[in-house]
């Protein structure tokens with residue numbers, strides 16, 4: 510496999526649509542909090558072309574307090590169950606092994622853990638036991654302290670090394686290589702400059718040899734960029750910038766993007782795919798010309 514091709518047999522970058530079942534997400538402000546509304550939203554994202562839907566019951570915005578286990582289960586399980594029944598490939602966005610285990614029983618096929626297994630020492634065992642896909646993100650601490658942890662000499666080198674260490678830890682706990690997708694965790698103990706550098710140098714993360722997921726959607730650094738250009742910058746106005754990021758990282762060959770606005774990223778992935786195919790045709794033409802001249 511070339512390090513720049515998404516794994517999973519996919520010939521293009523996958524689009525993961527976000528279904529936040531929280532009253533306080535920074536990006537969609539509790540719009541989908543009632544389970545039936547969340548399910549309808551997930552179905553809508555599937556109809557728009559989402560390859561998988563990511564159901565989360567805990568807000569991770571900077572400064573957010575944690576929800577209880579019971580509350581998280583209550584928010585997430587009915588939505589996972591109903592979206593699975595509707596034919597979706599469901600991912601559960603959780604840092605808790607008990608939520609992951611129950612969501613897998615309810616039909617989820619992917620565990621998306623923004624803490625990379627650090628928040629709950631049992632997570633790796635649950636993932637290993639089930640054989641599910643595991644999105645392991647770079648993380649340094651919970652939302653209440655993460656801003657203070659955003660200190661790096663070389664953010665890409667350090668995120669890469671810290672991800673590699675987490676891979677080693679979960680592999681030692683029995684998680685298979687084929688289960689893993691890595692995520693630099695944009696905004697998690699990272700400021701805007703850190704996020705841009707991680708995006709610009711995403712190839713260096715891809716060199717780890719695992720599929721890469723990027724979650725830039727509606728994040729604060731996009732708002733800051735838009736604001737500095739004098740443009741509308743509130744979360745609801747960040748979808749076009751998100752789609753532009755999708756096009757750029759899809760062109761590099763990342764495995765997936767996690768986004769709120771699916772339709773824009775589906776088109777952005779199509780653009781990147783056409784772009785890459787044109788590049789491949791040029792390469793093969795250059796190869797044949799070289800062979801012909803020998």
Ligand code: PMM
Nearest residue numbers: 534535536621623644692694695724
């Ligand atoms: N970001 C958020 C939540 N879950 N999961 C992954 N894998 N990567 C991310 O970057 C990520 C995530 C926070 O954003 P939200 O509140 O808009 O969902």
